[in-house]
Amino acid sequence: xxxxxxxxxxxxxxxxxxxxxxxxxxxxxxxxxxxxxxxxxxxxxxxxxxxxxxxxxxxxxxxxxxxxxxxxxxxxxxxxxxxxxxxxxxxxxxxxxxxxxxxxxxxxxxxxxxxxxxxxxxxxxxxxxxxxxxxxxxxxxxxxxxxxxxxxxxxxxxxxxxxxxxxxxxxxxxxxxxxxxxxxxxxxxxxxxxxxxxxxxxxxxxxxxxxxxxxxxxxxxxxxxxxxxxxxxxxxxxxxxxxxxxxxxxxxxxxxxxxxxxxxxxxxxxxxx
Numbered sequence: 001x002x003x004x005x006x007x008x009x010x011x012x013x014x015x016x017x018x019x020x021x022x023x024x025x026x027x028x029x030x031x032x033x034x035x036x037x038x039x040x041x042x043x044x045x046x047x048x049x050x051x052x053x054x055x056x057x058x059x060x061x062x063x064x065x066x067x068x069x070x071x072x073x074x075x076x077x078x079x080x081x082x083x084x085x086x087x088x089x090x091x092x093x094x095x096x097x098x099x100x101x102x103x104x105x106x107x108x109x110x111x112x113x114x115x116x117x118x119x120x121x122x123x124x125x126x127x128x129x130x131x132x133x134x135x136x137x138x139x140x141x142x143x144x145x146x147x148x149x150x151x152x153x154x155x156x157x158x159x160x161x162x163x164x165x166x167x168x169x170x171x172x173x174x175x176x177x178x179x180x181x182x183x184x185x186x187x188x189x190x191x192x193x194x195x196x197x198x199x200x201x202x203x204x205x206x207x208x209x210x211x212x213x214x215x216x217x218x219x220x221x222x223x224x225x226x227x228x229x230x231x232x233x234x235x236x237x238x239x240x241x242x243x244x245x246x247x248x249x250x251x252x253x254x255x256x257x258x259x260x261x262x263x264x265x266x267x268x269x270x271x272x273x
Contacts, residue, residue, distance in 0.1 A: 027246065028152045028273050030122075033062035034193035034238055035266035036162070039071050039114055040089055048081050053261045054093050060253065060268055064147065065098065065119035066193040068162040072105055074112035090117035097121075104129030104143035106162065116143040116160040116194065123148050125155065132161075132176050134169040142173075144180060152273065157184050161194035167202070174203050181211040181243075189273050192241040195264065199235045213241040216248045216269045225250075227265040230258060240269050247272035 035057070040050035057065060071089040085092040094101045098119035106115035106129075118124070126146040133139050143160040161177060163170045181190060192213055196203055201224060207213040217225045217240070224236035242248045251268040258265050 028149050029270060030063040030149065030273075031061065031251070031268065031270050032064045032066065032191055032193060032240060033057065033060050033266055033268045034066035034068075034160075034195075034240060036068040036195040036238065036262060036264035037070050037089070037093075038262040038264065039069050039074070041262075048084070049261050050085065050089060050092065051083060052257060054095065056257055056261055057093060058097060060251075060266075062268060063121045064158055064191065065093070066158070066160040067093070067117040067119070068160065068195045069114055070103070070117045072103060072113040072115065074114075076111040090119065094119045100124045100147075102127035102143065102145050104141045104160070106131070106133075106141035107139040116141055116162055118143060118145045118147075118158055118160050120145070120147050120158070122150065122156075130176070130180065132163075132173045134164060134166075134172055138164050138166075138169070140164050140169075140173060142177060142180065149273070154188050154273070156273070157181075157188060157190045159190070159192045159194075161192065161196065163194075163196050163198065165197055167200065170196070170198060171202065174206050178207065178210040181213070187244060189245055189271075190241075190243040191245075191271065193239065193267070195237055196239050197237050198239070199237060201236070203239070207241055211243070213243050214248075216240045216242060217250045217267070219248070220250050225267060227267065229263050230261070230265040233265055238264055238267050240267055242269075242271060245271045245273060 100120040103117045104115045105113045124145050130142040132142050145158045146155045148155050163173045226233035226236045227238040228235045248271045
């Protein structure tokens, strides 16, 4: 499992790291959101909706935002759409709300690139993108960020993933997620979120058994939430898994305007450490 060199796939906000963790600090609650932004377009690429998507993401007011299929650049789109941002889309979405962000570039093509990103209100003290592509044209990645909630005594490992369409590929990629999580100190909190493409629900048991990760909606509601297609969800492809969280509660998001903003519906949860 190779990590791409830091001068190539990563982008992080230029702000300085926050205060060092404080020993013996009390519990902290924070909100997470995950959404596959489909490169800023609606289903079947009918409309460019990144500006409306930014408004909706802001409305959730999450502390950590996990993004998949977010554009780093696209020269052809930039020439076709008058309102196409002149900055990478993860930076446009972060704007003035999320002072820290990291980008892991997964796919590179003639017109640009896209990948996973994390927007954070907490300092990002470390970030690394892992190429978990298996074979063929699908390029998939796993972006690992260490974030430090100010005043809390432990860092949080935030992992943003986008897994493959083939089940055999996903099985290998879930094992790579487990391999990464095993490298973390056993007592440190973990939030794993993203687009798992796991329509047969195979990842739950593996992640729970191998590394103690529990899916928030499965724990609370007995099943994963359907998120695809956003206009009429039939498949539960998107997930939020946690470890070492004393409480984790799913949040209900309104169907509108999200059903028109991407081909995936978002998921959100509140987590207490």
